[in-house]
Amino acid sequence: MSDRDDDRAPSDPRPDGDLVVDHVPDDDIREEELSGLVAHGEEARARGRRIRIGLAAGIVAVALVVAGLLVGRVTAPVSALTPSTNSAEAGFSRDMQVHHEQAVQMSLMIIDRTDDPEVKLIAQDIAQAQSQQAGQMYAFLTSWGLDQAPSQPRMTWMTLPTLDGRTDHSSMDMTPGATMPGLASQADLDELRSLTGVEAERKYLTLMIAHHRGGVEMAQALLDRSRNPLVTDLAGGMVMIQDKEILYMQQLLDARS
Numbered sequence: 086m087s088d089r090d091d092d093r094a095p096s097d098p099r100p101d102g103d104l105v106v107d108h109v110p111d112d113d114i115r116e117e118e119l120s121g122l123v124a125h126g127e128e129a130r131a132r133g134r135r136i137r138i139g140l141a142a143g144i145v146a147v148a149l150v151v152a153g154l155l156v157g158r159v160t161a162p163v164s165a166l167t168p169s170t171n172s173a174e175a176g177f178s179r180d181m182q183v184h185h186e187q188a189v190q191m192s193l194m195i196i197d198r199t200d201d202p203e204v205k206l207i208a209q210d211i212a213q214a215q216s217q218q219a220g221q222m223y224a225f226l227t228s229w230g231l232d233q234a235p236s237q238p239r240m241t242w243m244t245l246p247t248l249d250g251r252t253d254h255s256s257m258d259m260t261p262g263a264t265m266p267g268l269a270s271q272a273d274l275d276e277l278r279s280l281t282g283v284e285a286e287r288k289y290l291t292l293m294i295a296h297h298r299g300g301v302e303m304a305q306a307l308l309d310r311s312r313n314p315l316v317t318d319l320a321g322g323m324v325m326i327q328d329k330e331i332l333y334m335q336q337l338l339d340a341r342s
Contacts, residue, residue, distance in 0.1 A: 167229045173310035176242025177320065178222040179235050181303060184265050185215040188296055191269065191277065195289040198281045203337060204289065207330065211293065214326070221319060238262030247309040267299015283341055290338040297327040297334070 168174035192212035196205055226233055235241075238261040246252050269277075269292045277288045304320040304327075311317055 168231075168313060170231050170236055171242070173242045173245050173307055174313050174316045175226065175229070175231050176235065176237075176240075177303065177307040177311075177316060178225045179233065180239050180242070180265060181300070181323075182219045182222050182233075183239070184268065184296075184300055184303065185219040187268060188212070188215045188293065188300075189219075191274070191289060191292060191296070194274075194277055195285060198277075198285040199289075200282075201286055204286045207334060207337070208289070211330070218319065218323065225315060240265060242310075243303070243306050245310055248312070251309075265299060266302045267296040269296060287338060287341050290334050290341070294331055294334050294338065297331045301327050301331075 189212045192208040192215075195208045196212075199205060223233065240263050241261040244252075244261060273288075273292055277285060277292065280288055301324050304323040307320045308317055308324070311320075
């Protein structure tokens with residue numbers, strides 16, 4: 086065997102098109118991938134890339150949150166960092182995980198039921214973002230030493246007084262155990278599952294607009310009840326992003342009416 090033969094790199098046994106994610110790409114790379122998706126119609130392959138990237142980004146986000154919390158424990162009293170199991174912070178972190186799970190579920194459903202690039206793109210963005218946020222809230226509870234499952238009926242935390250002492254919850258049903266605002270019913274999910282094309286797009290956009298509005302209400306309720314910067318920063322970001330997505334999805338829905 087010659088030296089030249091020794092120097093040659095072994096062939097890559099991976100099949101063509103298989104993507105191994107070694108790092109989370111920056112926004113420019115992500116935008117370039119999405120442009121390629123629309124231009125070349127490679128929705129299936131792009132979705133696989135985004136899901137794997139989303140999982141990698143979620144792992145990084147959870148690791149950073151936990152690391153930040155552990156560092157913070159060195160310089161701040163435990164009582165200042167650790168909410169109680171029945172606190173607004175803990176209740177929000179548990180309930181919003183469930184709320185986000187349905188958004189991801191509906192988004193993955195519509196991706197398989199439409200060829201429209203605009204609807205696919207917003208659904209992919211929602212699925213990726215809310216998967217990552219759910220991972221952050223899971224990490225919050227883990228770092229606080231609290232159970233993921235609630236010890237009280239869901240939504241109980243939203244009956245707590247606000248920071249300024251208000252107890253008016255007239256905007257939505259605040260009974261402990263009540264359905265979370267904006268959640269789609271099983272009948273709605275079954276209908277979405279049965280549709281394709283423009284009909285599926287209209288159903289998804291209608292459900293997701295209502296879902297986002299409910300999520301904004303829950304996030305705002307947390308902001309009214311907490312000064313914990315970890316949780317309020319996350320909730321504030323949800324309000325800002327989801328308000329913008331509501332406006333965009335309404336435009337998409339109007340164009341399909």
